Amino acid sequence: MNFFNSQLSTLNPQLPKWLPLGLLLAVLLIFPIIIEGTSYAYLSRMAGLVGLYALLALGLNFTLGYVGLFDLGYIAFYAIGAYTAAILSINGYSFLASTFAAIVVSVFVRLLVGVTILRLRGDYLAIVTMGFGEITRIVFNNWDSLTNGPKGLPSVGESIRPVKILGMTLVTNTHYYYLIAASVILTILVSQRLENSRLGRAWVAIREDEVAAELTGLAVARLKLGAFVISAVFAGLAGSIFAHWERFVTPESFVFWESILLISMIVTGGMGSIRGVILGAVLLGGVPQLLQAALVGSRFIDYRYFFFGLVLVLAVLFRPQGLWPSKRRQVEILETEYVN
Amino acid sequence: MSTNPLLNITALSQSFGGLKALDSVTMAISPGEIVSLIGPNGAGKTTLFNVLTGVYKGTSGQIRFQERPIRGLAPHQIVPLGMARTFQNIRLFTNMTALENAMVGRHTQSKNDLLWSLLRNKTFYRQETEIEIEAKKCLATVGILTSANLIARNLSYGDQRRLEIARALATKPKLLILDEPSAGMNPRESQKLMELIRHLKNQGLTILLIEHHMRLVMGISDRIIVLDHGVKIAEGTPQEVAHNTKVIEAYLGKNAAH
Numbered sequence: 001m002n003f004f005n006s007q008l009s010t011l012n013p014q015l016p017k018w019l020p021l022g023l024l025l026a027v028l029l030i031f032p033i034i035i036e037g038t039s040y041a042y043l044s045r046m047a048g049l050v051g052l053y054a055l056l057a058l059g060l061n062f063t064l065g066y067v068g069l070f071d072l073g074y075i076a077f078y079a080i081g082a083y084t085a086a087i088l089s090i091n092g093y094s095f096l097a098s099t100f101a102a103i104v105v106s107v108f109v110r111l112l113v114g115v116t117i118l119r120l121r122g123d124y125l126a127i128v129t130m131g132f133g134e135i136t137r138i139v140f141n142n143w144d145s146l147t148n149g150p151k152g153l154p155s156v157g158e159s160i161r162p163v164k165i166l167g168m169t170l171v172t173n174t175h176y177y178y179l180i181a182a183s184v185i186l187t188i189l190v191s192q193r194l195e196n197s198r199l200g201r202a203w204v205a206i207r208e209d210e211v212a213a214e215l216t217g218l219a220v221a222r223l224k225l226g227a228f229v230i231s232a233v234f235a236g237l238a239g240s241i242f243a244h245w246e247r248f249v250t251p252e253s254f255v256f257w258e259s260i261l262l263i264s265m266i267v268t269g270g271m272g273s274i275r276g277v278i279l280g281a282v283l284l285g286g287v288p289q290l291l292q293a294a295l296v297g298s299r300f301i302d303y304r305y306f307f308f309g310l311v312l313v314l315a316v317l318f319r320p321q322g323l324w325p326s327k328r329r330q331v332e333i334l335e336t337e338y339v340n
Numbered sequence: 341m342s343t344n345p346l347l348n349i350t351a352l353s354q355s356f357g358g359l360k361a362l363d364s365v366t367m368a369i370s371p372g373e374i375v376s377l378i379g380p381n382g383a384g385k386t387t388l389f390n391v392l393t394g395v396y397k398g399t400s401g402q403i404r405f406q407e408r409p410i411r412g413l414a415p416h417q418i419v420p421l422g423m424a425r426t427f428q429n430i431r432l433f434t435n436m437t438a439l440e441n442a443m444v445g446r447h448t449q450s451k452n453d454l455l456w457s458l459l460r461n462k463t464f465y466r467q468e469t470e471i472e473i474e475a476k477k478c479l480a481t482v483g484i485l486t487s488a489n490l491i492a493r494n495l496s497y498g499d500q501r502r503l504e505i506a507r508a509l510a511t512k513p514k515l516l517i518l519d520e521p522s523a524g525m526n527p528r529e530s531q532k533l534m535e536l537i538r539h540l541k542n543q544g545l546t547i548l549l550i551e552h553h554m555r556l557v558m559g560i561s562d563r564i565i566v567l568d569h570g571v572k573i574a575e576g577t578p579q580e581v582a583h584n585t586k587v588i589e590a591y592l593g594k595n596a597a598h
Binding site for chain 2: 205213226
């Protein structure tokens, strides 16, 4: 009996903390290879799309999640990134060059918009950003000479070239899945590092109480603008990847609904929580598509957004802090340490 | 007063439309003093704090802090000069830990770090450690170090008030402005608060407070300034102010004064 017990205790040590995350990452890394060529291959494309949503949601998390700015027009900067990349690629520029340009243009426009509107608060900011999002889409829809209007880019006879990176040409959905996964990981790293810094704390403090933050010495206006601009980096990046992957952009991809969806991902997952935002992107970006695939042919297919909406309402009712909220960092305290 | 005043207010007025919330208030505070601002509700005490800290810009008059004119500056420009405050209604960063609240207070005492935080270089870690140690010291000073990891909203009422003071202390102020620090505290808590304020004074801080709790005011103030309807009606030691007829009138009505 004793022997058995001691055996058990050595066999059953605490599972290492990284194990679940490690397993999940391993699965995410290899599943596209396994399903390639099977009838489930469409899942790679779906996962890629969810990844793009995650990338965008993590970008929007800088403003909506950390600082609490109610930004309803984020999709406009995704559109600006996508169109910039598309136009440059059509004119012969490489993926890296057009992505860089997409980021720069998104950031620049975001800076101009931010300087003018960030003094607005709460609901006013929401209305103005929503307006900007719609204006952007309408401009792309009507600026025929540059964007080919509702017909989209490229025009007949032109093409967006596939991504060439590190000597490889990305062709399949699986390839793009990996490109997107790498971008998401990079974005997570940036988010984590900024979140756990003086800057990240300042952002969250502004979200918690703007007046107290200003009176604690934070230059609230400048800090807000910083978050606003940084978030555009990821919109530009995602836009360029999207343009190169689809090799086609139209204004239709950048409707107001997409901004709403991104906000829902963040609120449902947990404002300012990296893991929560990713969970939100997976649930809200992936589940409707899965439902569509699962319900095709059944008489429930028309109800899929009904189920989707119901889940959202329940989630927000019962988990107002988000499905997977962030944990605040805990520190070690030695009681005798600072007694004066 | 032989030393130069730390804070010098001359003929300061603040109007809101037709209402003169502050009417040509003049006062000075010397380094190391504890000065209490008292007066009936609506006398303009909090308005004065708001003009001092940059929330309101003031309509006319002058504020000099360490000889430097500060009226009209933004709050985040005033804090680094060495002025920090707490609020009448507690305003904490409620979903951050107590320690993080105090760490935010270190913001003006540390540098911009976008690149450092991304690269996680030595400077970043050195600064983070320093911010954390200084924040812990402030929590220890107000006596809530053991609650460092608690979410601010879960602290007891008295500890939340203390945390506000700790956050203000983290900005390394020369002048600490406390807006009704003992509001809602029980007698034992306000007793401890009084000891804390004295301790801070002994550390070299200058303190300006609004307080309704008369025993506390009489017990710790070096000087008391009385406002009524936006006008300074009296100023002096606790003894002088307690026997001032204008003050008794303002608080209790005309008949009581005679």
